[in-house]
Amino acid sequence: MKRVVVGLSGGVDSSIAAYLLKEQGYDVIGLFMKNWHDESVTISSECPWLEDSNDALLVAEKLGIPFQTIDLSEQYKEKIVDYMFNEYEKGRTPNPDVLCNREIKFDVFMKIALSLGADYVATGHYCRKGEIEVDGKPVYQLLAGKDGNKDQSYFLCQLAQEQLAKALFPIGALTKPEVREIATRMELVTAEKKDSQGLCFIGKVRLPEFLQQQLQPKExxxxxxxxxxxxxxxxxxxxxxxxxxxxxxxxxxxxxxxxxxxxxxxxxxxxxxxxxxxxxxxxxxxxxxxxxxxxxxxxxxxxxxxxxxxxLYRRTLRVQPSEVHWIRQDLRLENGQTLEVRARIRYRQELQKATLYQFESGLYVQFDEPQSAITEGQFVAWNIGEELVGSGVIS
Incomplete structure (x- = not known):
């Protein structure tokens, strides 16, 4: 029995991810990540992480899997929050969710999971993992979720092969209604719970107020x-x-x-x-x-x-050489090479036809149609078919 550690967030998606893995015969452990201490910037008196960790615990009890809470707030502050303040200060707009996956869930959290003897880490993301062989070696693919309305592969656009090798996405082939239906049938406390809209794992935070903690107002x-x-x-x-x-x-x-x-x-x-x-x-x-x-x-x-x-409109954006990231290293462009792709510059944007041009000065993404609000600090991600093959920070 392979062991899987599931990041139980207290939401319906990760609850069903854990349930499906248990059904498939894995040895499942649930871990809740506490990523935030500072109650002064979470809105309203509700303390989202307490409520969420409670729900995660109830789900684990219902499924009969071991559960614990781990405190990653120090790493979160250093890798995500400080980075965000830094970027905003420079006039860039970072994407904390993409970073949270790269730096926290599939790095810090994954290392903890592996230290608990896990073979895999699973999350409730709506995306799928494929595996092919290139030159006799296994290569992992990041594929769009089957629910076109919920596909979250964009948020994982900065993952590397080593991270994908150890990742499982149990709900990637399901739609959101199907996930809720299973949760209702299982009478899980999270069945009707609304999706969280806050910053990744911090909960309900109003960004300007959050930023005002560090960045002084200046008329x-x-x-x-x-x-x-x-x-x-x-x-x-x-x-x-x-x-x-x-x-x-x-x-x-x-x-x-x-x-x-x-x-x-x-x-x-x-x-x-x-x-x-x-x-x-x-x-x-x-x-x-x-x-x-x-x-x-x-x-x-x-x-x-x-x-x-x-x-508001531009056709072309640039990614600095050091910020070009290929999930599929075997498709990486050499200087002077081009590649036709479909790309997006924000979550839930329809994929747009584009061409990649690689030069020593960086990678250029030229869209067939001008794009609205290309924003420095955000991520551009590019696909071939339903596979997300690479990404980069818009410079």
Whole structure:
């Protein structure tokens, strides 16, 4: 009997992951990760981790599997929270969920599980694992979940072969309704529980308030850039190479206050992200304002009216050489090579047709259609068919 440690989060997905593994004859252990101590930033009087760990315990008792809580809050603070503050301070927008999987669940947590004699670690992610042979060696694939509406492979886009080798995703072939149906049949306490929407494992946190703990408010101006801005009418320069053209396309427009008009004030450019609409508190425009750029150096925010504003769209993005990550090392591009893929720049975005171009200066992802709100610090992930083969941090 192979031993599997399941990350029981107190939600329905991980509950059913544990149930299915037990049905398949594995020796299952449930572990709950406590990743947060600081009650001062979780919203409302409810203490989400206590409630969640209780539910996880009840599920483990019902399934008859051993259970314990492990405290990873120190590692979480160091690897996720500090990183987030750091990124926001630089004007980038990190994705804590992707990081949490790479640094916590499939690293710190996995090491603890293996030290308990586990052969595998299982989570309640909606994705699947495949295995093929390349040059006589096993190669693991990260495949989309069968429930197109819930596919979570994007959140695992930074995993490596060694991590996938030890991972199991028991619910990847099920849909959410099927998962709830099993939980109801089993009379599990988590059957009707809502999906958690907070930061990965921290629970219900309002991001601006969370960030204000470390990043001091600093008043600045909000500018509105008209659709008629000259910078959108500029003629394209002549390029000597494809790389030069891509570099140009991947560079965001730099705005100055002179390009638009002052429409309001804000509490700090580092609290805001591109594509954001809420929280600006500027009224009186025909269409809602969207953030099209932030400038940390001058503490300015630039906005445009409507979701079709030209300032929101770009066709190309760049990933720095050190931040290109291939799950499928055998598909890695050499300098000068290209690859047609389908890519996304955020969770739940429809996959978009794109071409990868690898140069010494980095990897360029050029989409067939311009994309809205390409945001520095977020992850771009690319697929071949239903397999996610690589990813990188948008620079």
């Amino acid at each position: 600045g101006f909000i500018y509105e850039i008209p659709a008629s801005c000259e910078k959108y009418q500029q003629k394209l320069p002549t390029f000597n190479s494809k790389e030069e053209a891509l570099q140009f396309e991947a560079t965001p427009i730099q705005y100055t206050p002179a390009d638009g008009k002052k429409v309001g004030t804000h509490q700090g450019a580092h609290y805001y992200t591109i594509g954001q609409r809420k929280g600006l508190n500027v009224g009186g425009t025909k269409e809602p304002l969207f953030i099209i750029a932030t400038d940390i150096a001058t503490n300015a925010i630039y906005t445009g009216q409507g979701h079709l504003h030209l300032g």
